[in-house]
Amino acid sequence: MPADSGCPKRMEYGPCGGVRPDGQCEMLPSPCVFDDVVPWSGHRPAPRPVSAPRVLTDFSATPFDPDDIAATAAILASGCDAVLVGEHQNKPDFPPTLMASLLLDAGVTPWITLSCRDRNRVVLEQELRGLRSIDVDTVLCVTGDGRGYDVRADVTQTFDLDGPRLVSLAASVGMTAAVPETPTAPPVHRRPARLVEKQRAGASLAVLNHVPFPDMVADFMRTARSAGLTIPVIAAVAVFTDSISAAVLEGLPGLELDPAVTQRVLSAPDPVATGIAAAVSEARALLSIEGVEGVNVSGLASASGPRVGAQIKAEVGRRIRAEERRL
Numbered sequence: 001m002p003a004d005s006g007c008p009k010r011m012e013y014g015p016c017g018g019v020r021p022d023g024q025c026e027m028l029p030s031p032c033v034f035d036d037v038v039p040w041s042g043h044r045p046a047p048r049p050v051s052a053p054r055v056l057t058d059f060s061a062t063p064f065d066p067d068d069i070a071a072t073a074a075i076l077a078s079g080c081d082a083v084l085v086g087e088h089q090n091k092p093d094f095p096p097t098l099m100a101s102l103l104l105d106a107g108v109t110p111w112i113t114l115s116c117r118d119r120n121r122v123v124l125e126q127e128l129r130g131l132r133s134i135d136v137d138t139v140l141c142v143t144g145d146g147r148g149y150d151v152r153a154d155v156t157q158t159f160d161l162d163g164p165r166l167v168s169l170a171a172s173v174g175m176t177a178a179v180p181e182t183p184t185a186p187p188v189h190r191r192p193a194r195l196v197e198k199q200r201a202g203a204s205l206a207v208l209n210h211v212p213f214p215d216m217v218a219d220f221m222r223t224a225r226s227a228g229l230t231i232p233v234i235a236a237v238a239v240f241t242d243s244i245s246a247a248v249l250e251g252l253p254g255l256e257l258d259p260a261v262t263q264r265v266l267s268a269p270d271p272v273a274t275g276i277a278a279a280v281s282e283a284r285a286l287l288s289i290e291g292v293e294g295v296n297v298s299g300l301a302s303a304s305g306p307r308v309g310a311q312i313k314a315e316v317g318r319r320i321r322a323e324e325r326r327l
Contacts, residue, residue: 006033007025007033008025008146010159010162013201014037015185017209018146020186037194043202045171047231048176048204050205052233054295054320055079055320055321056081056111057079057314058086059084059085059103059110060309061306062306069102069103071307072310073108074106075307075311076314076317077107078314079297079314079315079316080313082109083108083110084207084296085099085103085113087114090151096113096130096139097127097133099112100112100131104135110136112131114128114141114142115144116158116162117143117145117157117159120158124160124161125173131175132174132175138176138178138205139177140178140180141167141177142180144159164201167203168201170202171201176205178203178206179198179203179207180207181207191220192220192223193224195224196224196227196229199231204231205233205234206231207233207296209236209255210255210256212256214285217286217289217292218289221290224291229291232291234295235289237279237282237295237296237298238299239297239298239299239316240262241274241275241276242266242304244300245299245300245309249298264278275312276315276316279297280316280319280320283297283320284320287324301316
């Protein structure tokens with residue numbers, strides 16, 4: 001589909017993961033312009049063999065605060081193999097190369113998210129080269145969610161590239177390109193094929209967004225592998241211990257939680273202990289699925305601040321690792 005097709009994100013290789021359950025665009029009150037997955041037509045690099053982290057953990061800290069970044073990283077270090085630094089439309093932070101440098105100094109391995117929303121192609125190239133120069137290996141390449149109408153209305157949204165084209169760019173400079181995929185976003189039956197197209201663009205790893213039930217990941221993986229998917233996949237584990245941290249997860253496009261688990265955690269006498277146990281149980285189920293080689297311990301985990309959330313996620317990671325050692 002040509003770039004002038006009407007997609008407000010100027011995507012060529014859509015659809016993005018933000019398509020609403022009813023097929024509506026996340027940015028305009030109209031249906032998504034992509035009625036099917038657009039096949040990748042660019043250069044197809046040879047697959048790059050990589051190992052997925054067994055435990056990848058979302059990283060959240062006070063924006064523009066190097067001390068809090070270091071302290072939060074120190075909390076997470078014992079419970080994960082790498083941290084995933086998001087790129088949120090309403091929470092700006094240090095530039096990616098600087099953030100990665102701070103995390104490396106703090107002793108954790110950063111996976112940096114690069115979004116096409118706020119950076120044109122030149123700046124994306126600069127960040128990729130900068131990350132490469134400080135020996136960061138992996139970047140999560142995303143088109144990016146659209147900025148809310150009430151968030152910095154004075155700022156334009158760039159979208160020079162989309163996720164698959166950013167993948168190709170990252171791979172061309174020697175980076176390991178990871179990609180997201182949303183199994184529950186329309187067209188649901190074509191989402192496995194879209195992940196295969198990202199693999200053809202140069203993706204070496206994939207991180208799935210949350211789904212309500214592990215069986216949905218199992219179905220997704222069977223379809224994707226039969227369509228030619230060979231790259232390692234990391235599945236998301238939802239970590240929440242209060243209504244706010246649950247609502248944050250459910251408020252993101254394409255993300256859903258198991259309503260029974262949500263009710264059990266939020267109504268428990270000790271929601272923190274129950275939330276941790278629920279996350280470990282979900283991780284166990286996901287890691288038993290063929291092709292799932294790691295889990296993403298994901299979410300704020302707590303409304304009580306980044307460090308409390310980090311302590312909860314670190315405990316989830318430690319318990320996952322402990323169970324793995326026992327098996």
